[in-house]
Amino acid sequence: MNDKEIEELIQAEVRRQREGLEMIPSENHTSKDVLAALGSRLTDKYSEGYPGMRYYGGCEIVDKVENLARDRAKALFGVSHVNVQPYSGSPANMAVYFALADPGDTVMGLELFYGGHMTHGLKVNFSGKWFNSVQYRTGRDGYLDYDGMAELVKEHKPKLIFVGATAYPRIIDWQRLREIADLCGAFLVADISHIAGLVVAGAHPSPVGIADVVTTTTHKTLRGPRGAIIMCNGNPSNPLKKADRTRENLPTLIDRAIIPGLQGGPHNHQTAAIAVALREASTPEFKEYGHQIVRNARHLADRLMERGYDLVTSGTDNHLLLIDLTNKNMRGADAEKALGLAGITVNKNTVPFDTRPPFDPSGIRLGTPALTTRGMKETEMDQIADWIDKAISAHGSDAKLTEIRGAVKEFVKAFPLPGEDN
Ligand SMILES: Cc1ncc(COP(=O)(O)O)c(C=O)c1O
Incomplete structure (x- = not known):
C-alpha cells in the first residue's frame, strides 16, 4: 500500500487484535475469504435497484452476486424473502419502521438501559423522535418481563414491536412474544443481530415463521462483514408497485423501504462478503462453533460466579455475560480500563435498574464469539476467568496489569486469527 500512514494503522490494529483477548460480544474475527470479497473491485460498481431491475447498466455480474447472497440467506434461515442491501443494522431497522409504520405511530421496544438497542425506540434516536415510542424493560431478575409487556401492549396498542437486544444473556421466547403482539394485531419484528450465528447453529430458537420480520447484522456471531439483512415471508416482492400494509405484502414493503425509501446504491463488495459468510455459516463446523460459543460463555459465567461476581440473571444461555460490579465496589468504566490494560477488551454497560448514570454504569458486558473463533474452549475459559x-482486583496497579498483558500475549500465540499461522 502506498499510503504508509493508513497501512501502519491497519497493521497496528491487526496486532492489537492478535495480541489481546477480544471479548466485546458484538465483535468477531472474519475469515480471509470474507476480507477478500470486501477488498474487491465490486466496491466500484453502482447498481441502484434490485437484480433484474436496476437503474444502471453493467449490472449483470453484481446481479448474480446479490442473488447468491439472497439464496444463501433464504436457505440458511428458512425464509422466502431476503433483502441483503441494508448498509448496517441501524438502517435495516430504520427501513422496517418505514415499511410498517408512519411517523407519529406508536411503536414498542426494549429500553436501551435494560439491554435494548438505540433503534428500538430510544428518545434521542430517530425511532424515538419520529414515532411515539413506548419502552418496555426487564424485570428486577434481569429476564424480559413478558407479563409487563402484555399489559403495555393492551394499553398502548403499538403498530409494531421490536424485540432483540444488545445486552441480554437469556433465550428469547418468540412464541410468547407472538401472542403478546397478537393482543393488538401489532407487527412483531425480531432483531437477532447479536444471536444470528447461534440461531443458524441451532443454539438459540429461531424467530423465523413466528415474527413477521427478522433483521440481523451480519458482523456479530454470524461472523460476516459489517452489514445487515432483513427477512420475511409473503408474496413475491414487486418493488415497482406501492403495497398496502398487510403480512402478504411484507416483501414488497421491505424492499421499497430500502430503495427508494432510504438508501441509494447497494455496497456490492459487502453483499459479496455477506454471501461468503453465509456459505461459511451453513457448514457443520459453524454449527459446532455456535454451540461452542454458548458452552464457553456458560463456563466463563460459572468460573466468575465462583469468584463472587454478580451476573445479571445469574448466568447465561447465549454468547454474553452482563456483570454487575456493585458488590466489587467498582465502576464499569474502571473495570473496562483495567481489563484493557491487561489485554482483555470488554465494554462498560448498564445493568437493569442501574443506580449509576448510563455514561458511568455499574456493569461490564463481555462475550465469547471472537475467542471461540480463535479456537478457545472451556480450558481456556478457566484461564481467562x-x-x-x-x-479487576489489580485495578490501579499498572505493574500487575502489564504483567497480565504479557501473559495474555504469550497465551494467544496458540490461537491465531483466522487465516494466520501460529
Ligand atoms: C440488536 C442490535 N440491533 C441493531 C444494531 C445496529 O447495528 P449497526 O451498529 O450495524 O448499525 C446493533 C448493534 O450493536 C444491535 O446490537
Whole structure:
C-alpha cells in the first residue's frame, strides 16, 4: 500500500487484535475469504435497484452476486424473502419502521438501559423522535418481563414491536412474544443481530415463521462483514408497485423501504462478503462453533460466579455475560480500563435498574464469539476467568496489569486469527 500512514494503522490494529483477548460480544474475527470479497473491485460498481431491475447498466455480474447472497440467506434461515442491501443494522431497522409504520405511530421496544438497542425506540434516536415510542424493560431478575409487556401492549396498542437486544444473556421466547403482539394485531419484528450465528447453529430458537420480520447484522456471531439483512415471508416482492400494509405484502414493503425509501446504491463488495459468510455459516463446523460459543460463555459465567461476581440473571444461555460490579465496589468504566490494560477488551454497560448514570454504569458486558473463533474452549475459559478476576482486583496497579498483558500475549500465540499461522 502506498499510503504508509493508513497501512501502519491497519497493521497496528491487526496486532492489537492478535495480541489481546477480544471479548466485546458484538465483535468477531472474519475469515480471509470474507476480507477478500470486501477488498474487491465490486466496491466500484453502482447498481441502484434490485437484480433484474436496476437503474444502471453493467449490472449483470453484481446481479448474480446479490442473488447468491439472497439464496444463501433464504436457505440458511428458512425464509422466502431476503433483502441483503441494508448498509448496517441501524438502517435495516430504520427501513422496517418505514415499511410498517408512519411517523407519529406508536411503536414498542426494549429500553436501551435494560439491554435494548438505540433503534428500538430510544428518545434521542430517530425511532424515538419520529414515532411515539413506548419502552418496555426487564424485570428486577434481569429476564424480559413478558407479563409487563402484555399489559403495555393492551394499553398502548403499538403498530409494531421490536424485540432483540444488545445486552441480554437469556433465550428469547418468540412464541410468547407472538401472542403478546397478537393482543393488538401489532407487527412483531425480531432483531437477532447479536444471536444470528447461534440461531443458524441451532443454539438459540429461531424467530423465523413466528415474527413477521427478522433483521440481523451480519458482523456479530454470524461472523460476516459489517452489514445487515432483513427477512420475511409473503408474496413475491414487486418493488415497482406501492403495497398496502398487510403480512402478504411484507416483501414488497421491505424492499421499497430500502430503495427508494432510504438508501441509494447497494455496497456490492459487502453483499459479496455477506454471501461468503453465509456459505461459511451453513457448514457443520459453524454449527459446532455456535454451540461452542454458548458452552464457553456458560463456563466463563460459572468460573466468575465462583469468584463472587454478580451476573445479571445469574448466568447465561447465549454468547454474553452482563456483570454487575456493585458488590466489587467498582465502576464499569474502571473495570473496562483495567481489563484493557491487561489485554482483555470488554465494554462498560448498564445493568437493569442501574443506580449509576448510563455514561458511568455499574456493569461490564463481555462475550465469547471472537475467542471461540480463535479456537478457545472451556480450558481456556478457566484461564481467562482467572485473568479477568486478577485484573479487576489489580485495578490501579499498572505493574500487575502489564504483567497480565504479557501473559495474555504469550497465551494467544496458540490461537491465531483466522487465516494466520501460529
Ligand atoms: C440488536 C442490535 N440491533 C441493531 C444494531 C445496529 O447495528 P449497526 O451498529 O450495524 O448499525 C446493533 C448493534 O450493536 C444491535 O446490537
